[in-house]
Amino acid sequence: MKRLIHGFEHFRHEVFPQQRELFKKLASGQSPGAMFITCADSRVMPELMFNAQPGELFVYRNIGNIVPPYAQHVSGVVAAIEYAVRVLKVEHIVICGHSDCGAMKALGKPELVREMPSVAAWLKHADVARYVVEQNTSGLSDDECLHYLTRENVVGQLEHLRTLPVVAAAMASGNLSIHGWVYDIAHAELEAFDAQEGRFVTLKPGMEDLPEATPHMRFSASAA
Ligand SMILES: [Zn+2]
Numbered sequence: 001m002k003r004l005i006h007g008f009e010h011f012r013h014e015v016f017p018q019q020r021e022l023f024k025k026l027a028s029g030q031s032p033g034a035m036f037i038t039c040a041d042s043r044v045m046p047e048l049m050f051n052a053q054p055g056e057l058f059v060y061r062n063i064g065n066i067v068p069p070y071a072q073h074v075s076g077v078v079a080a081i082e083y084a085v086r087v088l089k090v091e092h093i094v095i096c097g098h099s100d101c102g103a104m105k106a107l108g109k110p111e112l113v114r115e116m117p118s119v120a121a122w123l124k125h126a127d128v129a130r131y132v133v134e135q136n137t138s139g140l141s142d143d144e145c146l147h148y149l150t151r152e153n154v155v156g157q158l159e160h161l162r163t164l165p166v167v168a169a170a171m172a173s174g175n176l177s178i179h180g181w182v183y184d185i186a187h188a189e190l191e192a193f194d195a196q197e198g199r200f201v202t203l204k205p206g207m208e209d210l211p212e213a214t215p216h217m218r219f220s221a222s223a224a
Contacts, residue, residue, distance in 0.1 A: 022054065032058040034092040035084040039065045043185050044098050058084050064103030065095055068125045070163040078164060085166045085176060097154045098183040104149045128156035151200055154180040155193060158213050174217030
């Protein structure tokens with residue numbers, strides 16, 4: 001805990017004074033442009049990765065960057081998405097998986113979470129990835145299996161995301177785009193899901209067309 005207290009002292013005395021005006025503005029409200037849903041893994045730090053300032057990113061993290069589909073049982077992530085879309089009016093939602101993800105390893109080897117019934121139950125929301133990989137591949141090494149599970153989980157969670165009525169409505173009017181990314185910790189690389197092509201492509205600076213996971217809008221924003 002001492003490490004945290006010292007860290008906060010550093011923030012108060014070194015960081016805060018340099019951005020006093022920004023924090024004054026943020027004290028009474030936020031208007032982030034994007035919601036970023038990623039894994040709780042301590043190695044994934046969205047604000048660091050994107051050089052983001054306070055107030056820029058609405059971040060939600062859980063084990064396995066999972067979004068349960070629309071259902072009677074409400075989860076924290078689903079409530080946060082509703083708030084982000086309806087109140088904060090974010091224009092983008094990114095679901096971001098990552099390399100060496102413990103949740104994805106457990107998805108491939110359920111015996112790893114036998115003693116953790118809550119984790120095992122939570123990972124049921126990622127079963128879609130396991131089924132897709134199991135039924136479409138064979139003879140994979142552990143690393144290859146993890147590679148595919150991580151990406152198929154992002155695709156599956158994007159599909160769950162679209163079952164939420166607020167998300168479907170905002171996407172239909174062109175007010176919201178969704179994105180599926182995978183972050184490689186060892187190489188500092190990002191891949192994005194290209195729904196048109198049905199594959200992940202490496203994101204590069206200056207890319208003309210950003211790979212999109214959003215279906216075409218069906219209503220113009222003015223008619224919505
Ligand atoms: Zn993870």
